[in-house]
Amino acid sequence: MDLSVREEKRSFVETIKKNSFLIFTLIPGFLYILAFFLIIVFFIVQMSLTTYVGGMAEASPTIQNFLDLTNSEEFKDAFSRTFMFVIISTPLQLITGLVTAMIVNKSFKGRGIVRSIFLLPLAIPTIVTTSTLLLLFSKGGHITSLLMGDYSWFPAIVDHEISFLSNETLAMGLSILGKVWRDTPISMLILLAGLQSIDESQYEAAKTMGANSVRQFMYITIPLLIPAISSVLVLRSIEAWKEFIFPYILAPSYPILGVLIEKYFVQLNNPGMAAAIGVILIILIVIFTLFLNWLLKKVNDLLVRV
């Protein structure tokens, strides 16, 4: 008994000794991330439990910030906007990602170039994408003129100038458009990997049985793509909750949670409130992701049974 414990201990020490170089190389990078992880968790909790007046800490610990938030209309509005943003932009990214992935998955001349073009939005800094949208949709910009029929080749759709940036629905729509445009390549790549793992012979079999391409898509592609689709939905919805830059530039008067954090932290100099919103945002992401995973598992089980 005693012997085997000692043996085990010795083998453990030996593993450490044998791999001392590997442990030594792992430690610095790991500690860096661990240190920041602890800094983030510690300070965000501490800040959220502190009230600030004029940037100076006043009382701590207190849950006053959270109480204030539950009574705040601004926070409730921001929450529902964020929720809508997630609910709309995630499925849209799935659709655009699937369409582009299916295009690139076909074999044709110049496929590499087309793929590179589809990846371009990923390369362009987000702030540049937002500024392009700002130019296109601002008053007197191309899109408003287009919709008013100022260009002879396009019919007039509206009779007065629409201001996209000062209408809540349109401004949020614009942010979603920007988000989808920029992040489609990511969903495309995930779905493309899924598409390429589907065995070609399944399609051949379906074809000999006389299935047309719509049926092939519904009964072969979609079911086999479920893991990739789940990945896209989970990863992209997390990113959508985290969104900041598009609504920050395109819909500053209609803040989502991320934009509200910036407002409290930088403009109102109230780190306590900002951190409280940050904590709530993290909790929301965790709850939503768990729920989505549960839902996807249910759907998957259902499909497998059928």
Added chain:
Amino acid sequence: MKKKWSIEKIFWLFLMVFSILIVLFPIYIMFKYSISDRASWITGGKYPIPWWPFDPNFEMYNYYLSDGRFWSSAWFSVKIAFLTIIISMGLGAPAAYALARFKFWGIGIVLFLILSVRMFPDVSSVLPVAQFFNLDFVYHLPITLKVAMGHTLLGLPYIILIAIGVFQTIPIDLEEQAQVMGATKFYAFTRIILPVALPGLAAGAIYVFLLSWNEFVFSYFITATSIADVIPLPVYLKTLLGAFSPNPVSIATLSLLVSMPVIIFTFIVQKYMIAGATAGAVK
């Protein structure tokens, strides 16, 4: 052989052309605005903005390329990006080597911890980081280092993930042979493994460069809460957008100048961009 033009093929062709146009359209618009003359954007409501400027010119490029403020911002961004590369490669490459070679039960937990730092929303995690940098004992660190440390936090998990892939492709025999011949592990790592891994690691470094160059949230919050006399390029671009009457030519030109290095680099390291973008997607 005759080519068949089925309805299906035409449908996909149409879809492809349409998608390409949607991707390229904003880029074209940027370029068009950047070379516009005054009459092409101040129309006074008499005529719509033209799709191609009346009198294209490169005046705004001349202006920016001879502007000290632009160059100091660009230099600041470059410094941050290179510092980010140095820190994240210095920490990430060895750690990835350990994770690729060391087999023990806790490896999954370590990897999960490393990636979990990216689960926080940037806009949440930047608050404590900015607050931390305002503590007395770190307050006087150079601003470049502060921003670079923030970017490292974002880039390091990706670097580790990319580098693990690179090290796993290098056969373990290589270092075993070196050790048989009497080389220490450190010697084998620095003289034999690293040179072989260099091309893959270089691509990872470019990925981090792009990440740092494009990054807005950390750059903005950290420079906004410290005393910074220069700001990184993306934040500089944001100040133009927030101006009382934004000048589209100036915005478009600066946008293109910021995007240019990124677009060029992306085509070089596409493969690794993909690895970074889809990290964690494969279950």
